Amino acid sequence: MSVSTEPIQLPSPAEPSTRRRLPRGLRRPGTIVAGAWLVLVVLASATARWWTPFPAEHQDLGQVLGGPTARHLLGTDELGRDIFSRLVAGGWISIGPALLAVAVAFGVGVPMALLAAEHGRRAEWSCSRVAELLLALPTTVILLAFVGSVGVHVWAIMAVLGLLLSAPVYRILLALAQSLRTRLYVDAAKVNGVGSLQVNLRHVLPGLATTIAVQAAQLFALGILIEAGLAFMGYGPAVPTPSWGGLIGDAQQHIYDDPWMMVPTGVVLALTVIAANQIADSLAGERERTAPVRKPARRSGRFVPTAVRPSAVVTSDALLEVRDLHVGVDDGPELVSGVSVRIRPGTVLGLVGESGCGKTMTARSLLGLLPDGVAVTEGSIHFGGRDLVGLTERELQAVRGREIAMISQEPMVALDPMFSVGYQLTRPIRRFRGVGRREARRTALDLLAQVGIVDPQRVLRSHPHELSGGMAQRVCIALALTGSPKLLIADEPTTALDVTVQAEILSLLRSLVRTSGLSVVLVSHDLGVVADLCDDIAVMYAGQVVESGTVTAVLDDAAHPYTGALLSANPHIPQGEEVPDRLPSIRGTVPAPEHWPDGCRFAQRCALATARCHEPIEAAPAHRDGTVRCIHPLSTATTVAPSEPGAAR
Structure with a gap:
């Protein structure tokens, strides 16, 4: 499915009202009388x-x-x-x-x-x-x-x-x-x-x-x-x-x-x-x-530079290289342990795994957008010839948007409901590109057209609540492109959208990668999406990368039992294959960070586990340029964990 930027004939939508009305509560007769009394008393006195x-x-x-x-x-x-x-x-x-x-x-x-x-x-x-x-x-x-x-x-x-x-x-x-x-x-x-x-x-x-x-x-x-x-x-x-x-x-x-x-x-x-x-x-x-108030949670986005170890030499062809990344809670457990991934220019890296495996935490650490009390404690994040770990908030602001941008899985929440789409697009354009209001508006219209919006003039005047979910996600992608970044972090960008719109957004991302040379880190649960869009893949489990390599190599010849189990549980049945009576599932659940074992963290759920699996295991080379963290890879043993009724995927 392609994304069209050509104008087409659509029914004329209602123009968004630019007239701001008083809140309903302030339009009640009793409130109007009270307000008039206060104004009268203040002016008279x-x-x-x-x-x-x-x-x-x-x-x-x-x-x-x-x-x-x-x-x-x-x-x-x-x-x-x-x-x-x-x-x-x-x-x-x-x-x-x-x-x-x-x-x-x-x-x-x-x-x-x-x-x-x-x-x-x-x-x-x-x-x-x-x-x-x-x-x-x-x-x-x-x-x-x-x-x-x-x-x-x-x-x-x-x-x-x-x-x-x-x-x-x-x-x-x-x-x-x-x-x-x-x-x-x-x-x-x-x-x-x-x-x-x-x-x-x-x-x-x-x-x-x-x-x-x-x-x-x-x-x-x-x-x-x-x-x-x-x-x-x-x-x-x-x-x-x-x-x-x-x-x-x-x-x-x-x-x-x-x-x-x-x-x-x-x-x-x-x-x-x-x-x-x-x-x-x-x-x-x-x-x-x-506006009901949600339960508060504290946030900050700082790295902890004092605990960072010296990093190894960065591979020359990598746009971004993460080496031995550790993310932990102050006086608490680690949330990400020893993650190493590499992103090549103009490619898409997929981070996959169950919920609670550390995918989003790894992705957000690239921009320093970690919750309060959570920080990078070890490792390096090399991008553009510098290590992002240890940069101050002001230095990170020079990277965010201009070099690395991000889109989230909830577009309606990612847009500020207080402001129009035009305001939210033109402000970063003027900041990043140093242009005036008219040029910023023209650029905003071009970006909206670039992401497949057929009526950019109307959308520019609209507020987020006047947009559909798919259109709001396109606006978020346009917003991420305002600074012409080299790397885009997409945190499950299609999860909140219906199937048709998902395909359109994926087609749009594929087009951006092909035409602009943009690199993407895609966080997803959907192996079908990863297979369709990504060039490389990193499978995460309990805060570790258990297998990595090219998408073709990993999905066609999975080495880690966890990857094999995920593929077996994939509900997308290839055309021509027999539909099983029941999909396999992985027994047990992902252990909480404070209960991570010293050895293989998948051992308790793996049918191939032995006593050696409870000892520390280092990542070994696999799939040419990839790795696998397993001493019983499926290349020598092909049995995966049996399913149990009601097991969580």
Whole structure:
């Protein structure tokens, strides 16, 4: 099946809407009223001096404790001051410091959460200890102690409150930021050379926006109440400057003489707090409806250079050569042990094996995209005349996207839902190729056409949710090609697609290899895909390469019993062969890393195993340029492990 780039006639799809609408929760009548009230209160209090009927300090001793009249809409206080004017003017004294507290809380809490999520366990430990210290401090006692030390300075007091509130903000945002950094579109941004700051600003922070808005609305209401409480106790602005808490304190002193004094300020304060919480509730409901939070997992992408051994001489004809690669968990077991593979220019290397054998971990180590706490501990990864092991994050950014790119098995997750396809394509094009917006757009259209999209103009304007799975995977391939890389890592690129689309994507990859000289590392469970697309193959089991060589040599004359068992369990029956009543399967399961034996790791599942198999086994030459890690190769014994009912493949 070929991939066409010629325009064909299709039914006109609906154009993606460029009009952004408010979230459904913010379009509810109650939320609209709450928002209008908050806007009215903020604007009225901020401009009070220019439109209120009386100055806030103006006294009319002939109208002491008067009720509402045409001249004094809400009455007067004990000194004949207009309650309406003081209520409006005092609003900013309560609202302004509350906004300052919110700004300080998020100005400290958000960077801490982003820092801890990005840099892993050590940064998280440090930031979490600071947050726990702030949480342990009694807020009221700290605020009163601050007042006793520096005096009554409302803005300074609320800044201290914001610092104390930054701890719960950090705790709430940390888990979400860690979850967002596990998304494939964040890894795709890293692969495309996006720096740490830009990853946070473009991909992580937008995902935190709704949670930040919810917490900001709640903290705003809390800040108003705390400021009012402090002013009520006498720790507010100096007399005669009004504030809502001070007005309530004045009304409390005359509760029996004039109960009405308590009503205007109490109602306005209550309505403002209720409105802020209504906004928060609406935003929280919208967040739960559209973006459930997934279980967080911490990530980092660093090598550990101090434990790396000197590498051997690199084969001259290899584009990339991995020698004796070991990947392990901090204070834990190894996940990849002694992997050695070689990728020739313009060829496709297939990594195959059961789940849990280390294929993806090996592939991701080539780009330094390993989970937090996991690192390359030994070996070398030579590419372009340098060893990638031990490079800093900044040095790896120069490799990602420009020289080595990656596509994943879930295209809809690999694309950022916040941005259009055009934005996600043109940004790396401008970064990698140093061109302007118009040239970047033309290049993006060319790339979309190159990957077989027949309507690139429409796709460029679309968002990821408006694309099918196959089209999204084509966009991901185009995204990987923006930096003109020499090597493409394809981590099961067809797993999430239907059979027809799988064939189209494989045909596209084959065409790219043939026309552009691109090399590919293909991670797959499907031996049929590997046989169709790959030139070389490396069969992995329990973190080791147990057999390698050309696809023809390995699949036609498997030497390792595990490879033979995989081929026997392959559900693709060649045409003309008899279909068996039951497919063979491999007994047992892949052992967990902490239970890997010293000898052959397949011995417990192999019918050919002997006592010698429980001793360390080195890889031996096989298939001319390949290897096999077995002392009973199938070239001398052809029996594979018998199947058992219900055994896992």
